[in-house]
Amino acid sequence: MVFAVGMTRQLLGRLGGVFILALLGSASVFFAMRMGAGDPAIAALGDFATPEAIAAFRTKWGIDQPVVLQYWKWLLNALQGDFGTSMTIAANVPIAKLIASRLPNTMFIGLLALTIAVLISLFAGTLSVLRHGQLVDTVATSLAILGISMPDFWLSYVLIYIFALGLGIFPSYGFVTPPESFSAALYCGFLPALAVAAPMAAAFTRILRTALLETLHREHVRVARSFGFRASFIFIHYVMRNALIPYVTVVGLQIRYILGGTVVVERIFGVPGIGALMVDAAFARDYPVVQACALTFLIGVLSVNLIVDFVCAALNPREIT
Amino acid sequence: MRSLFRNPLGLTGFCITFFVVSAMIVGPWISPYSPTEADYMALLAPPGWSHPFGTDSFGRDVLTRIFYGARVSFSVVTVGICAAAIIGAVAGLISAYLGGWWSGIIMRISDLLFSFPSFVLALFLMVLLGFGLANIATAIALIYIPIFTRLTRNMALLVKDEPWVQAAELLGQSTLSILGREILPNIAAPLFVQMALGLAFGIVIEAGLSFLGLGVQPPDPSLGTIMADGREYFQRSPWVLTLSGASISVALLGLNLLSDGIRDVMDPKLRARL
Numbered sequence: 194m195v196f197a198v199g200m201t202r203q204l205l206g207r208l209g210g211v212f213i214l215a216l217l218g219s220a221s222v223f224f225a226m227r228m229g230a231g232d233p234a235i236a237a238l239g240d241f242a243t244p245e246a247i248a249a250f251r252t253k254w255g256i257d258q259p260v261v262l263q264y265w266k267w268l269l270n271a272l273q274g275d276f277g278t279s280m281t282i283a284a285n286v287p288i289a290k291l292i293a294s295r296l297p298n299t300m301f302i303g304l305l306a307l308t309i310a311v312l313i314s315l316f317a318g319t320l321s322v323l324r325h326g327q328l329v330d331t332v333a334t335s336l337a338i339l340g341i342s343m344p345d346f347w348l349s350y351v352l353i354y355i356f357a358l359g360l361g362i363f364p365s366y367g368f369v370t371p372p373e374s375f376s377a378a379l380y381c382g383f384l385p386a387l388a389v390a391a392p393m394a395a396a397f398t399r400i401l402r403t404a405l406l407e408t409l410h411r412e413h414v415r416v417a418r419s420f421g422f423r424a425s426f427i428f429i430h431y432v433m434r435n436a437l438i439p440y441v442t443v444v445g446l447q448i449r450y451i452l453g454g455t456v457v458v459e460r461i462f463g464v465p466g467i468g469a470l471m472v473d474a475a476f477a478r479d480y481p482v483v484q485a486c487a488l489t490f491l492i493g494v495l496s497v498n499l500i501v502d503f504v505c506a507a508l509n510p511r512e513i514t
Numbered sequence: 515m516r517s518l519f520r521n522p523l524g525l526t527g528f529c530i531t532f533f534v535v536s537a538m539i540v541g542p543w544i545s546p547y548s549p550t551e552a553d554y555m556a557l558l559a560p561p562g563w564s565h566p567f568g569t570d571s572f573g574r575d576v577l578t579r580i581f582y583g584a585r586v587s588f589s590v591v592t593v594g595i596c597a598a599a600i601i602g603a604v605a606g607l608i609s610a611y612l613g614g615w616w617s618g619i620i621m622r623i624s625d626l627l628f629s630f631p632s633f634v635l636a637l638f639l640m641v642l643l644g645f646g647l648a649n650i651a652t653a654i655a656l657i658y659i660p661i662f663t664r665l666t667r668n669m670a671l672l673v674k675d676e677p678w679v680q681a682a683e684l685l686g687q688s689t690l691s692i693l694g695r696e697i698l699p700n701i702a703a704p705l706f707v708q709m710a711l712g713l714a715f716g717i718v719i720e721a722g723l724s725f726l727g728l729g730v731q732p733p734d735p736s737l738g739t740i741m742a743d744g745r746e747y748f749q750r751s752p753w754v755l756t757l758s759g760a761s762i763s764v765a766l767l768g769l770n771l772l773s774d775g776i777r778d779v780m781d782p783k784l785r786a787r788l
Contacts, residue, residue, distance in 0.1 A: 353748075457633070471634070487634055490634045
């Protein structure tokens with residue numbers, strides 16, 4: 194019961210913090226965009242647009258009004274799910290619709306990448322600790338160092354070269370959305386997800402290995418051993434559970450890199466996700482779309498952080514106040 | 515420094531980094547080719563004696579372009595990371611030592627910057643500021659400022675109540691000299707580790723931005739633009755993309771091993787706190 198009350202209070206506190214950060218984030222993105230970026234009217238209409246056309250464009254998009262008023266209007270609409278319409282890349286299509294059609298693809302690739310990275314790291318990290326100092330350990334740690342030295346866009350081409358062009362097992366370009374066919378999405382999404390996952394898997398393996406090695410020599414483990422518990426029982430209940438706390442924290446922090454990594458990889462593999470949308474919008478100077486994409490990523494990171502906090506609280510009840 | 519050389523990881527990392535940096539400095543002098551001049555007699559030549567890494571679609575020597583590109587990438591990233599380290603260290607020290615509402619503001623700004631995926635933040639800033647070298651450095655600095663701020667703050671909080679800091683306070687030293695002479699030297703090691711890691715990650719950001727066409731603009735070489743060139747004829751002549759990508763990996767490997775090595779030889783207490 195105490196656990197539940199503490200949990201609820203913490204949940205509310207964290208939710209409030211996340212809400213304030215999201216608000217601050219949206220405001221700074223909005224103001225930065227209005228102050229720093231070039232003139233969207235010229236970007237949309239070209240350098241040779243007449244002054245009348247530019248003025249009409251500005252009135253139409255409300256760019257002629259004070260910035261604070263623009264933000265207030267934008268915020269009111271955004272809270273109702275209306276992010277305005279795209280300026281240049283898909284003229285007059287509601288941005289909410291663009292985001293909604295692409296968000297599931299990015300989430301799919303991101304979750305697939307996260308799953309791959311977690312599975313590889315749990316396996317490799319555990320194995321290298323159980324065989325500490327042996328050949329397997331050396332191979333796993335060397336691979337992990339190599340893995341964090343392979344940027345995802347470069348790894349993408351290595352994977353395309355080996356699996357698509359060489360062996361012909363996976364497609365090198367194109368994507369099928371999960372609702373259309375889940376198995377096809379898994380098939381097309383595997384290489385991009387692997388490219389995002391590999392550097393993460395390497396980082397996760399390193400942190401899990403360190404955490405396991407540190408826990409292995411702690412007092413409670415020695416006590417459990419002196420009680421004569423079976424080694425596998427001790428490893429799962431006493432070592433793994435404690436080592437998972439730093440592991441989950443690092444996994445949560447790295448979600449930022451997974452989401453960031455999808456941007457380039459989506460472009461390379463032709464996955465129609467938020468990252469690819471943001472790059473297209475960046476080239477076309479479609480400011481409302483860039484802004485909406487940046488905020489989508491921000492909210493994604495904030496929600497993941499929230500989830501991670503609760504997983505950590507569940508793993509380590511001492512932290513709950 | 516000497517103990518760094520006794521650490522096998524650190525020594526390997528130092529050697530690789532030293533090799534990469536010296537290749538970058540000496541390479542352009544030795545190379546007989548120009549990084550931007552086209553040679554239409556040697557289009558897409560495969561790697562061989564006259565062109566160790568082959569040539570690209572304009573007949574430019576890929577190895578020479580990598581030398582010049584690495585110079586550009588390294589200097590942009592170094593400027594960005596150094597700026598981030600200085601600003602972050604100052605902000606973190608102020609936040610930890612002075613506390614109060616300054617600390618609240620600094621930490622909220624850093625929370626906010628930290629909540630964007632780093633590559634998304636970089637992309638956003640490139641749209642905002644325009645593509646180009648100085649703006650890449652700014653973007654990298656902004657990505658790394660919150661990381662240095664948090665690290666400095668956490669480390670400074672750990673040492674600020676130590677006896678030697680209290681002694682300095684009792685002796686009436688100014689706040690500036692306490693921060694600069696008592697606290698900063700004692701938390702410098704983890705900052706250096708983070709700088710080495712930051713250099714590695716900054717190279718990835720720069721290369722990624724330029725690879726997409728949002729960073730360094732052609733015909734200027736940077737590690738990312740060379741890879742982007744190679745992408746266009748990847749199937750026919752894979753060496754341009756593969757060898758430039760491999761060079762990035764070698765540089766990253768050196769920096770990652772070096773930072774591991776520094777961390778290992780550091781004060782074991784600090785190591786546990788990182």
